[in-house]
Amino acid sequence: MGKQSPGMKLLVLTGAVVGALLIGALLLLMAGANPLVAYKAMLLGPFSSRYGITETLVKTTPLILVALGIVIAFRSGTLNIGAEGQMMIGALAGSAFALAFPSLPGIILLPATLLVSFAAGALWGGIPGWLKAYLNVNEILSTIMLNAIAAQFVTYMLRGPLIDPKEVSYGTGFPQTAQIAKAAWLPRLLPRTRLHWGIILALVLAGLVYIFLWRTSLGYKMRTVGAQKEASRYGGVRVERMMVLAMLLSGGFAGLAGMVEVLGIHHRLMDGISGGYGFSGIVVALFGQLHPLGVIPAAILFGALMLGADMMQRAVSVPAAIVFTIQGLVVLFVVGSDIFIRRPGFAARIFKRFKTPPRPVPDEGGAQ
Amino acid sequence: MIHQLLSLSTIVGILATAVRLTTPFLLAALGEMFAQRSGIYNLGVEGVMMMGAFGGFWVALVTGSAWLGILAAMGIGALMGLLMAFISVTMQAEQGISGIGLYMFGWGLAGFLFRLTVGYITSIDGFKPIAIPLLSDIPVLGTVLFDHNWMVYFALLMVPITWVILFKTTWGLKVRAVGVTPEAADTLGVSVARVRYTCVIIGSVMAGLAGAFLTLGHTNMYADNITAGRGFIAVALVYFGRWNPWGILGGAFLFSFVDALQLWIQVLGLNIPYEFAVMTPYVLTILALALVAGRIWEPAALGRPFDREGG
Numbered sequence: 039m040g041k042q043s044p045g046m047k048l049l050v051l052t053g054a055v056v057g058a059l060l061i062g063a064l065l066l067l068m069a070g071a072n073p074l075v076a077y078k079a080m081l082l083g084p085f086s087s088r089y090g091i092t093e094t095l096v097k098t099t100p101l102i103l104v105a106l107g108i109v110i111a112f113r114s115g116t117l118n119i120g121a122e123g124q125m126m127i128g129a130l131a132g133s134a135f136a137l138a139f140p141s142l143p144g145i146i147l148l149p150a151t152l153l154v155s156f157a158a159g160a161l162w163g164g165i166p167g168w169l170k171a172y173l174n175v176n177e178i179l180s181t182i183m184l185n186a187i188a189a190q191f192v193t194y195m196l197r198g199p200l201i202d203p204k205e206v207s208y209g210t211g212f213p214q215t216a217q218i219a220k221a222a223w224l225p226r227l228l229p230r231t232r233l234h235w236g237i238i239l240a241l242v243l244a245g246l247v248y249i250f251l252w253r254t255s256l257g258y259k260m261r262t263v264g265a266q267k268e269a270s271r272y273g274g275v276r277v278e279r280m281m282v283l284a285m286l287l288s289g290g291f292a293g294l295a296g297m298v299e300v301l302g303i304h305h306r307l308m309d310g311i312s313g314g315y316g317f318s319g320i321v322v323a324l325f326g327q328l329h330p331l332g333v334i335p336a337a338i339l340f341g342a343l344m345l346g347a348d349m350m351q352r353a354v355s356v357p358a359a360i361v362f363t364i365q366g367l368v369v370l371f372v373v374g375s376d377i378f379i380r381r382p383g384f385a386a387r388i389f390k391r392f393k394t395p396p397r398p399v400p401d402e403g404g405a406q
Numbered sequence: 407m408i409h410q411l412l413s414l415s416t417i418v419g420i421l422a423t424a425v426r427l428t429t430p431f432l433l434a435a436l437g438e439m440f441a442q443r444s445g446i447y448n449l450g451v452e453g454v455m456m457m458g459a460f461g462g463f464w465v466a467l468v469t470g471s472a473w474l475g476i477l478a479a480m481g482i483g484a485l486m487g488l489l490m491a492f493i494s495v496t497m498q499a500e501q502g503i504s505g506i507g508l509y510m511f512g513w514g515l516a517g518f519l520f521r522l523t524v525g526y527i528t529s530i531d532g533f534k535p536i537a538i539p540l541l542s543d544i545p546v547l548g549t550v551l552f553d554h555n556w557m558v559y560f561a562l563l564m565v566p567i568t569w570v571i572l573f574k575t576t577w578g579l580k581v582r583a584v585g586v587t588p589e590a591a592d593t594l595g596v597s598v599a600r601v602r603y604t605c606v607i608i609g610s611v612m613a614g615l616a617g618a619f620l621t622l623g624h625t626n627m628y629a630d631n632i633t634a635g636r637g638f639i640a641v642a643l644v645y646f647g648r649w650n651p652w653g654i655l656g657g658a659f660l661f662s663f664v665d666a667l668q669l670w671i672q673v674l675g676l677n678i679p680y681e682f683a684v685m686t687p688y689v690l691t692i693l694a695l696a697l698v699a700g701r702i703w704e705p706a707a708l709g710r711p712f713d714r715e716g717g
Binding site (some may be wrong): 065068069071116118119162168171173174175176180182183184186191194198236292317320324356357359360361362363364365366367368369370372373374375379394 | 433442449456489492493497498499502503504506507508509510511513514515516517518520521547551634635636638639641642645679682684685688691695696699
């Protein structure tokens with residue numbers, strides 16, 4: 039992506055996180071919490087116990103899946119901000135399918151449910167992809183709108199057609215579906231933890247996406263569309279098709295992420311299952327340098343940060359919204375400092391400007 | 407159920423609500439228009455609006471003065487605009503993503519500060535409607551147009567004002583030039599960076615005002631996600647209105663009409679699931695974008711950072 043050495047990239051990315059955390063420390067001080075205590079809980083908590091490590095990986099799983107989809111879209115020149123909605127629609131369709139066929143054997147039900155969720159997420163991502171490719175509709179705006187539409191639609195389905203019959207008969211009316219048949223659950227990897235097979239699935243898919251994007255001609259075409267749209271058109275690539283395909287895949291991965299959350303952890307669909315992963319996935323994809331394998335360490339880091347933030351909140355009791363705030367800061371710092379990676383001379387240039395007076399406007403002979 | 411919607415008092419009510427709800431769309435979209443005309447695409451409007459909504463509310467709650475709340479919202483808008491301008495102009499960042507970062511930052515910070523300072527739903531003394539003498543006595547039209555608080559009139563007045571600034575002043579010409587061919591503007595001695603900073607900050611101040619309208623001129627309280635995507639819709643309205651204040655006015659009214667309609671559907675308890683009512687503005691946004699897209703002109707340098715000293 040950039041011209042700089044990996045060491046420089048790592049330095050800039052580390053700087054971005056440290057910068058965001060420093061501003062976060064100010065917020066913690068405002069909240070009357072000790073930032074040192076808070077950050078100690080946040081940075082050490084996720085790695086200091088069996089619970090911490092497994093829960094980090096539990097959060098890593100959807101982050102990898104969402105970020106893989108975002109990498110495919112971004113690499114193909116489409117900014118997919120709609121993972122949040124695609125997750126919900128994928129989880130909705132998959133859950134409806136699993137609830138409709140509870141008696142199928144697990145060996146069929148589980149993969150079929152995952153496929154349905156992929157297809158539904160792909161559809162929800164394909165709409166903005168098609169709108170961008172053929173009608174030039176800004177995909178950032180359309181995906182954000184589709185997030186809002188998906189949230190409302192899922193709430194409607196959970197309060198109405200798909201509500202757990204028990205919630206109705208008990209009169210509690212909590213908006214969630216009935217429990218999905220045990221045969222479809224993703225098995226736990228370790229007993230007495232929530233860590234499930236989803237993480238293996240996510241890691242395998244990361245490898246497959248890498249092979250797809252860098253070792254197949256289709257993946258190559260998609261990346262050329264992202265890098266040089268018009269040039270690739272001259273090269274005979276069907277640009278519009280590639281854009282739609284990229285968004286189909288991108289949405290599919292998000293849909294899968296939603297269903298993996300349902301089948302691995304909750305075993306039923308409820309509101310808020312996307313849990314901000316749609317936006318965090320963007321941060322992870324950027325942080326992983328838009329590379330399918332770079333996404334893995336980035337997702338572990340952010341999984342740990344999210345869990346650490348939960349632990350920090352409990353340690354010093356600050357409002358939960360601080361997590362979203364710090365993530366926003368990380369995005370701002372990462373994109374804001376990207377120029378140091380893109381342009382090796384930029385830092386020196388700014389530094390020079392502070393030392394010498396501004397360059398006078400060159401006089402090139404006055405008016406012509 | 408249709409006859410409930412068609413009674414005169416309901417229609418007047420819907421139209422009056424629609425005119426009032428045009429305000430946040432108009433303020434945010436007219437501001438964003440300046441940013442985009444200068445070539446900067448600020449997607450963080452929603453986050454700035456949330457901060458404006460909270461800042462205005464909190465200052466009004468603490469000081470008892472809604473006017474101080476307005477000042478606070480403008481100040482917060484200016485600061486967030488400065489941040490966005492620094493990242494997108496000076497640091498030449500990818501604007502789509504930095505806007506999303508600004509949105510996450512503002513949205514999260516507003517929620518964080520609300521929990522920290524207030525934490526419960528409470529109402530404040532917002533701005534009262536000012537009935538315009540004589541005009542407000544006109545049947546139907548008077549209620550619809552001339553019985554609102556000052557922010558509504560202010561937002562409507564901003565339409566001709568921003569039009570004059572953009573198309574009839576030297577500065578407006580500079581803004582448009584910077585958004586189309588920054589290289590040429592630079593050659594002629596216009597500071598691209600200064601124009602872009604100014605425009606992004608103006609846009610952000612107006613987004614702060616738009617947010618403050620929601621708490622000080624509409625609901626008189628603060629709640630999580632009070633902006634409900636209006637900031638993003640405002641960005642879409644700039645496209646829909648083709649970077650022109652009059653076009654934006656038309657689009658803003660269309661959207662606020664749908665917004666008002668869905669509110670009244672909920673109020674009247676019509677037999678439509680409320681989720682579908684809430685969905686309508688978002689569906690409309692996508693339809694509107696699809697309708698105008700493809701054959702629109704846009705500022706040629708939109709989203710493209712300008713580096714005076716070259717690569």
